[in-house]
Amino acid sequence: QRQNPAAGIDQQHIIANAATGRDWPSYGLNFSENRFSPLRGLTTDNVSKLGLAWSTDLGSKRGVQATPVVVGGVMYVTASWSVVHAIDARSGRTLWTFDPQVPRAHGEKGCCDVVNRGVAVHRGKVYVASYDGRLFALDAATGAKLWEKDTILDRARPYTITGAPRVFAGKVVIGNGGAEYGVRGYLTAYDAESGEQKWRWFSVPGDPAKPPEDESMARAMKTWDPAGRWWEAGGGGTMWDTMSYDPELNLMYVGTGNGSPWNRNLRSPSGGDNLYLGSIVALNPETGQYVWHYQETPGDNWDYTSTQPMILADLTIEGKPRKVVMHAPKNGFFFVIDRTNGQFISARPFTETTWASGYDSEGRPMENPAARPVNGTFEAIPTAYGARNWHPVSFNPQTGLAYMPVHGVPLSLTSDPAWRMNANVPGGFQSASGWNLGFLLNAEQPKAKPFGRLVAWDPVRQQEAWSRDLGGPWNGGTLTTAGNLVFQGTADGRFLAYDARDGKPLWEVPVGSGVVAAPSTWELDGQQYVSVAVGWGGVYGIVQRATDRVSPGRVYTFRLGGTAAMPAAVRAEARPLIGGVAYRKEDVEAGTGLYVANCAGCHGTPGVNSGGNVPNLGYTTRETMEALPKLVLDGAFAEQGMPRFDGRLDEAKLLQIRAFILGTVDSVRPR
Ligand SMILES: O=C(O)c1cc(C(=O)O)c2c(n1)C(=O)C(=O)c1cc(C(=O)O)[nH]c1-2
Numbered sequence: 001q002r003q004n005p006a007a008g009i010d011q012q013h014i015i016a017n018a019a020t021g022r023d024w025p026s027y028g029l030n031f032s033e034n035r036f037s038p039l040r041g042l043t044t045d046n047v048s049k050l051g052l053a054w055s056t057d058l059g060s061k062r063g064v065q066a067t068p069v070v071v072g073g074v075m076y077v078t079a080s081w082s083v084v085h086a087i088d089a090r091s092g093r094t095l096w097t098f099d100p101q102v103p104r105a106h107g108e109k110g111c112c113d114v115v116n117r118g119v120a121v122h123r124g125k126v127y128v129a130s131y132d133g134r135l136f137a138l139d140a141a142t143g144a145k146l147w148e149k150d151t152i153l154d155r156a157r158p159y160t161i162t163g164a165p166r167v168f169a170g171k172v173v174i175g176n177g178g179a180e181y182g183v184r185g186y187l188t189a190y191d192a193e194s195g196e197q198k199w200r201w202f203s204v205p206g207d208p209a210k211p212p213e214d215e216s217m218a219r220a221m222k223t224w225d226p227a228g229r230w231w232e233a234g235g236g237g238t239m240w241d242t243m244s245y246d247p248e249l250n251l252m253y254v255g256t257g258n259g260s261p262w263n264r265n266l267r268s269p270s271g272g273d274n275l276y277l278g279s280i281v282a283l284n285p286e287t288g289q290y291v292w293h294y295q296e297t298p299g300d301n302w303d304y305t306s307t308q309p310m311i312l313a314d315l316t317i318e319g320k321p322r323k324v325v326m327h328a329p330k331n332g333f334f335f336v337i338d339r340t341n342g343q344f345i346s347a348r349p350f351t352e353t354t355w356a357s358g359y360d361s362e363g364r365p366m367e368n369p370a371a372r373p374v375n376g377t378f379e380a381i382p383t384a385y386g387a388r389n390w391h392p393v394s395f396n397p398q399t400g401l402a403y404m405p406v407h408g409v410p411l412s413l414t415s416d417p418a419w420r421m422n423a424n425v426p427g428g429f430q431s432a433s434g435w436n437l438g439f440l441l442n443a444e445q446p447k448a449k450p451f452g453r454l455v456a457w458d459p460v461r462q463q464e465a466w467s468r469d470l471g472g473p474w475n476g477g478t479l480t481t482a483g484n485l486v487f488q489g490t491a492d493g494r495f496l497a498y499d500a501r502d503g504k505p506l507w508e509v510p511v512g513s514g515v516v517a518a519p520s521t522w523e524l525d526g527q528q529y530v531s532v533a534v535g536w537g538g539v540y541g542i543v544q545r546a547t548d549r550v551s552p553g554r555v556y557t558f559r560l561g562g563t564a565a566m567p568a569a570v571r572a573e574a575r576p577l578i579g580g581v582a583y584r585k586e587d588v589e590a591g592t593g594l595y596v597a598n599c600a601g602c603h604g605t606p607g608v609n610s611g612g613n614v615p616n617l618g619y620t621t622r623e624t625m626e627a628l629p630k631l632v633l634d635g636a637f638a639e640q641g642m643p644r645f646d647g648r649l650d651e652a653k654l655l656q657i658r659a660f661i662l663g664t665v666d667s668v669r670p671r
């Protein structure tokens, strides 16, 4: 009989652990989610001697985004399709796995890969939320299911969960996603022991014909124009990732998402801030009652979610100690907000921003008048991929710097006044799976170029301290330590340590495949370990790959002098561009719109890059391409999460799609 490794993990433990850093007991290490470990076993002087302690296969072929949680000598890490792995932290041996058996048909109901960011642990239990919206409490010792709750209030709507639950004030709190499709965002808290529902807070108002749920909804209602009938599209505001907690102030903080549909001219035609989209909201964790909000992107129009990880810190600003929340959301500005009351302190761009030039002293953005075309195209920078995304940021109080992966993925937005809710129309990006944007994507070629870098940001001076170019977008989250180190994995399949003070690279190791998750660090038997879960994926990773490796999802653990052998990396099958399949040139144009509506979100652009975790069809085999109509209609890849398309497409349309694939490949084929 194994002792329950999470038996002693509770609020007091998490607070006390912030001083020792021995465990990594919650997603962001502590309630401030600063991912700053006080451990000093690894330093700038010895980090070059890191070696592999062990690695464990997670049996996952899609994105792995989880931060490994480690308590009592056991690691809890999740992989794609919300599968939980409990691993002996000493040996790397798998103790148990829990598979919530997400119906693969649910795969297409989420925008951005079938990912999961990790677990919460509390008093002997492990909590995980599954992609299809259920919340599970498991016995931390055995993986046995103790209870299960359906968190979804309307199963007719495409809700998903990718985020890690948090336990604040004895309650498990979880949000959801779906704002690219059309849902109304909400957060639910359950008693951590019994699973009983304690409260629910909506982030956007519902149907005005019904009474608002609370005061915060009554106020929000006035900032939306009913002519847009936003409640039919749900309004959005999904809280799919970040949460933090200040037990002294008895406040929890959550970042809210984008509008449904994206285009405000359609959602709320006369304008309005559309509260509480794109905001940081403070709630009472006991009751779920709204306390304050600060809206970072009023009247969101660009998928500028504020769900990116935020950090609580105590900073000295203009000579005064301030309790702040620091936040760098998708919209490209670094915000410092007073976390006691939501007062705006400062905001500065950490990358190019075309949608707004800055923020005024009241904390309102100074928008570019061209950023909301009623009829036309705007290349909003940052794009919907964000100036950064969910990849965690860390903050080191010794250097006073926040370490964040920053990137750019070009995209143009063309208003689509003909948009109708749930209309499956050629050219409407992923509209066959239920996307509702009110924009056409890349109808005009964007001018920006992709990039990725690691940025160290000084939140007091509001300026960059140093940065490192990483060659391309979509690099991993960060960890920082009292040994003045920053750890980060990269899209090109490396795991690195930098000097936190100046960004000098001190150590690196190849890990076989692109890294998107953030590392964690912990101590066992007096030794400091660093772990990172590797598995390329997410909304950019599903269609693009910067390495030729397709390593299965894997967690790597390093320590000083570790001598375990690195696992052999698996090379992606190098295939030539497809050719030799006949198609009608006149079908290419019709096929383009159908491909955009049905295929592009997962398979990407044929032939431009050998693809992410879902095959790029430009490199598929002749046999597959010849059988394409039948495979797609029959749901041949349903087990991998590919939808059945009978009822949405027919043989004639699939021949047009095939013509587009083959025509595109012919146009990029080197001569
Ligand atoms: O609006 C939403 O509800 C929602 C949900 C999610 C998600 O749950 O992963 C993402 C996004 N939006 C999003 O805009 C986005 O860029 C994104 C990237 C990723 C990812 O895992 O790589 N998820 C999401």
Ligand SMILES: [Ca+2]
Residues within 6 Å of the ligand: 179, 180, 257, 258, 303, 305
């Ligand atoms: Ca979104």
